[in-house]
Amino acid sequence: MxxxxxxxxxxxxxxxxxxxxxxxxxxxxxxxxxxxxxxxxxxxxxxxxxxxxxxxxxxxxxxxxxxxxxxxxxxxxxxxxxxxxxxxxxxxxxxxxxxxxxxxxxxxxxxxxxxxxxxxxxxxxxxxxxxxxxxxxxxxxxxxxxxxxxxARELPGLEADHKLVWTYRDALVPNTMPKKLLVIGSGAIGIEFASFFNTLGAETTVVEVMDRVLPVEDPEISAFAKKAFEKQGMKILSGATVKGLKRGTDSVTCTIETKGKTEDITVDRVISAVGIxxxxxxxxxxxxxxxxxxxxxxxxxxxxxxxxxxxxxxxxxxxxxxxxxxxxxxxxxxxxxxxxxxxxxxxxSRIPGCTYCHPQVASIGLTEEKAKAAGYDVKVGRFSFIGNGKAIALGEPEGLIKTVFDGKTGELLGAHMIGAEVTELIQGYSIAKTLETTEEELMHTVFPHPTLSEMMHESVLDAFGKVIHM
Known part of the structure; x- marks a missing residue:
């Protein structure tokens, strides 16, 4: 040139x-x-x-x-x-x-x-x-x-061979539908692939080294997610590590250690999703x-x-x-x-995170746990999908919206959501945080009915003892 x-x-x-x-x-x-x-x-x-x-x-x-x-x-x-x-x-x-x-x-x-x-x-x-x-x-x-x-990060002994052990790139263009699948790592990438293959019928096991699935999320949301995944037939092994992989002709035997106990699981394919x-x-x-x-x-x-x-x-x-x-x-x-x-x-703190599994997960700001650790006088609001008319009409009554506020100033410290379309809803709280909106301003905001977004309003009301529909 x-x-x-x-x-x-x-x-x-x-x-x-x-x-x-x-x-x-x-x-x-x-x-x-x-x-x-x-x-x-x-x-x-x-x-x-x-x-x-x-x-x-x-x-x-x-x-x-x-x-x-x-x-x-x-x-x-x-x-x-x-x-x-x-x-x-x-x-x-x-x-x-x-x-x-x-x-x-x-x-x-x-x-x-x-x-x-x-x-x-x-x-x-x-x-x-x-x-x-x-x-x-x-x-x-x-x-x-x-x-x-x-x-993608690769751990020693668990390296991808792109045939039996996949990275996310391999999992995007699978040449076979595994009957049994092991996913290493339950962050956004791991859980999204677990959700995809599990929904299509793969018997899916997720191994997470931390003590809970989706470990960066609020513990309450993580617990809700685990129950939802298990209800769908997914097996979640938290506090667990994959100690080794024995690769066969068309299968992998995975040695997994959980709380000092070791077990072998044989699967068709392994997806490694352990960070970047x-x-x-x-x-x-x-x-x-x-x-x-x-x-x-x-x-x-x-x-x-x-x-x-x-x-x-x-x-x-x-x-x-x-x-x-x-x-x-x-x-x-x-x-x-x-x-x-x-x-x-x-x-x-104003950057939202989204995970597109089923049910979806979205969050922004501090978890309740971290807000308390930071010394805030915390007020927490919750609203369940089962109390929302649009969620019931959609056939999606399982979910939760949780908000975390500074009780002294009314500042929105964080919001944590699980359920249908929460990856679209979270932007409302993102705007609120950017504008440094208080609980009073959120309470005075009119949310359209019937919408899922009404639950965002109700969760704020609940944090301050004013919830209507629960």
Missing amino acids: SDTNFDVVIVGGGPGGYVAAIRAAQLGFKTAVVEANHLGGICLNWGCIPTKALLRSAEIFHYMKHAKDYGLSCDNPSFDLDAVVKRSRGVSKQLNAGVGHLLKKNKVTVIDGWGKLAGGATGARKVAVEKDGKAVTTLTGKYVILATGAR VGNVEDIGLEGTKIKVEKTHIVTNEWSETDEPGVYAIGDLTGPPWLAHKAEHEGVICIEKIAGLKGVHPLDT
């Missing part, structure tokens, strides 16, 4: 990278994105989006099996796994093309290749780009943003001042590394490792570089 000088060079075209690029272009920066694989990154191609497409198919299959509950008939419902996967891949392909269109529309230069820092002083950072081991070009940017993302590690290798960090801790780049509140002119965003940096966090981080980073007024550092 003839022109290799840019204001901003972004290494990585995932949610953080491409959003930062678009915002940079909007602000008049000459911008380039270097992407080695797929625009949209893991989230769009191998994570958030395709898993939701799979889970949607599973959800519809669930309703087909329960058609009688709605006065309908659907005899002997079945599924075509290849067609389910094909639909999921098609959704990702469509959105991948959409990202390319957005970058082109905003006049962002996209370079196909692997980018890494190649030296240079402040004001003239260089990024070398390679493709298939051959040099493509070297870009010069006043600012460089590293957004190379993360990949940052993609910090081979991106030119050597010889720079950039610090790496536990495989993730250290930055300040503006995404600046210790190397002048170099920034890092998204899963490459600290938690929470979420696409929407990466996107917002990218915008903040660029707007700070541009010197815009009113730019605020990212407040992670």
Whole structure:
């Protein structure tokens, strides 16, 4: 390419990278994105989006099996796994093309290749780009943003072989429907895949090293989730570790230790979902001042590394490792570089988390346990789905909305939800936290009837002894 000088060079075209690029272009920066694989990154191609497409198919299959509950008939419902996967891949392909269109529309230069820092002083950072081991070009940017993302963590002895032991990428394109499945890890990724395969009929066991399923959630929500999963036929082993895997021709015997007792479980496939590690290798960090801790780049509140002119965003940096966090981080980073007024550092307590299992789980802010540990005078409200007309009409009467407040100031400290469509409802509490809304303002808010959102109102009322419908 003839022109290799840019204001901003972004290494990585995932949610953080491409959003930062678009915002940079909007602000008049000459911008380039270097992407080695797929625009949209893991989230769009191998994570958030395709898993939701799979889970949607599973959800519809669930309703087909329960058609009688709605006065309908659907005899002997079945599924075509290849067609389910094909639909999921098609959704990702469509959105991948959409990202390319957005970058082109905003006049962002996209370079196909692997980018890494190649030296240079402040004001003239260089990024070398390679493709298939051959040099493509070297870009010069006043600012460089590293957004190379993360990949699945692999534990010694439990490494994926992509045939019997799957990573999330393998689980997205299964070539067989396992009759028996073991999932290692009950975070969002593990539980979503467990929910998908369990709904389609796999005898599913989940092993979690912590003392409860979905361990980052409020303990009350975790307990509710465990009961719901077990009711669906899932086996949950908490406080357990997989000590070894003995791989056969078409099965795996898993040795599991729970509270000092060991048992062997033989399954067709294993999914390893034990966290992520940052993609910090081979991106030119050597010889720079950039610090790496536990495989993730250290930055300040503006995404600046210790190397002048170099920034890092998204899963490459600290938690929470979420696409929407990466996107917002990218915008903040660029707007700070541009010197815009009113730019605020990212407040992670205002970032919602969602898990798209059945039932769905969503949360924001402090759990009751953590709020008490922080010294707050805590008031807690709860409202069950069984008390909501819309939930009953939907045939989804199992669920809970829990709110946590500072009893002295009325500040909303956290909200924790499980049940139908809570991943859509949580944004209401996200707005409330961003606006620093008090319990009084939430109480004075009129929620439409009949909606699931009414439960959000009732949970607030319950925290202060004013609940109506329970």
